[in-house]
Amino acid sequence: MARFNVPAIGATEITPETVFLQRRRLLQAAVALGAAGMAGCSVDNAEAETPAAAPPASALKVNGSTDMAGGENLTPEEVITTYNNFYELGLDKGDPARNASWLKTDNWQVEVGGACAKPGTVGIEDLIDYNALEERVYRLRCVEAWSMVVPWLGVPLGDILKRFEPTSNAKYVRFDTILDPDNLKGQRSSILQWPYTEGLRMDEAMHPLSFMAVGLYGKTLPAQNGAPLRLVVPWKYGYKSIKSIVRIEFVEEQPDTSWNLSAPHEYGFYSNVNPTVSHPRWSQARERRLDGSVITPKINTLMFNGYADQVASLYDGMDLTKYT
Ligand SMILES: Nc1nc2c(c(=O)[nH]1)N[C@H]1C(S)=C(S)[C@@H](COP(=O)(O)O)O[C@H]1N2
Ligand SMILES: [Mo]
Numbered sequence: 435m436a437r438f439n440v441p442a443i444g445a446t447e448i449t450p451e452t453v454f455l456q457r458r459r460l461l462q463a464a465v466a467l468g469a470a471g472m473a474g475c476s477v478d479n480a481e482a483e484t485p486a487a488a489p490p491a492s493a494l495k496v497n498g499s500t501d502m503a504g505g506e507n508l509t510p511e512e513v514i515t516t517y518n519n520f521y522e523l524g525l526d527k528g529d530p531a532r533n534a535s536w537l538k539t540d541n542w543q544v545e546v547g548g549a550c551a552k553p554g555t556v557g558i559e560d561l562i563d564y565n566a567l568e569e570r571v572y573r574l575r576c577v578e579a580w581s582m583v584v585p586w587l588g589v590p591l592g593d594i595l596k597r598f599e600p601t602s603n604a605k606y607v608r609f610d611t612i613l614d615p616d617n618l619k620g621q622r623s624s625i626l627q628w629p630y631t632e633g634l635r636m637d638e639a640m641h642p643l644s645f646m647a648v649g650l651y652g653k654t655l656p657a658q659n660g661a662p663l664r665l666v667v668p669w670k671y672g673y674k675s676i677k678s679i680v681r682i683e684f685v686e687e688q689p690d691t692s693w694n695l696s697a698p699h700e701y702g703f704y705s706n707v708n709p710t711v712s713h714p715r716w717s718q719a720r721e722r723r724l725d726g727s728v729i730t731p732k733i734n735t736l737m738f739n740g741y742a743d744q745v746a747s748l749y750d751g752m753d754l755t756k757y758t
Contacts, residue, residue, distance in 0.1 A: 488534035491653035499569035509582035530658035537657040548684035551599035572668040587649030604684035632676040633689035702758030707739035
C-alpha cells in the first residue's frame, strides 16, 4: 500500500501506546477475541478476505484557507492518509487505510443531547453547512512524538454546538465514536474501551481554534482519517481529536475518556501538548515531523503545539504538571 518510505522513527517511539497496552492486556489474559490485536499486527489476521473498496473521496467547496501552522510545508496527502491511528480499523499505522471499508458511513446521524435546550438527532448535512466550509492548516501532534501539518476542511466546533443551546449545566462536552463491532473489527479487541470516547471542557470546545473537520486536501475525509466527521483540537495530543463521531453530549461532570480509562497515570483529561511535561515513559520535548522525506526531521515541540498565544489563558492558574 504505502509507496512512501515509512518515516524513520526510532524503535522506542513506535506505537508506544499500543505496545504497552498490548503487554498489559496479555498479562491480564484478555478475552480470546482480543488476542488477534495483541499480536501487534492486523486485528483481524484470521480473516484474509480483501475488503471492498471504501467510498472514493469527493471534492468539497472551500471558502478560504487559513494557514495556522506558521507557513510550514504541508505533510503530503499520501502520508496523512496512510499513517494513521484509528484502532477501530487496526493497530498498525497502515491498517486504517487498508481496512477503510470496515467503516460504514451511509446515512450518518449524530445524536446531540444532555444539558442543552434543543437536543436532537440530525443527519450530517443538517449538522454541517457544506457551503460554509473553511480550510485550516493545523499542526497535529501525536503523543507518540510524531507530527503532521494538515489542511483540514470543516467548521468551527463552537458554531455547531451553539445551535443546540447548551445550558449553564453544560460544563463539559463528550464525544463518542460509532460503535459497530460487526464491521469495525478493531472493536472486538479489548485494547481500549469502546466506543472510543473523548471530552473537552466547555470553554475549550467553544474556543475558536476547536474545529470539526469533514475533509482534508479539498476532499471528503477518507475513513482512515475519521469520516465523515472528526474533531481537531490542535493544541492537544492527537488522541483528543476523536474520529467518526455519532454522539455529542453536554455534561456537568468531567467525562471519562478512552485513553484515560485505559492508562489513567499516562493520559490525563486535558492532554495539552506540553514539551515540559514528559509522558511517564518517554519525553515530549521533541517530535518527528512527517514531511514525506525518508529521514524525518526531529524538531522541538512547542508549548500547546505552537498555539500558546491563543489558548494559554484557558489554563491560567492551573498547575499543568498536575492537570496533564
Ligand atoms: N475513534 C478514534 N479516534 C481517534 C483514534 C482512534 O484510535 N479512534 N486515534 C487518535 C490518535 S492517537 C491520533 S494521533 C489521531 C490521528 O489522526 P489521523 O490518523 O487523522 O492523523 O486520531 C485520534 N482519534
Ligand atoms: Mo496519537
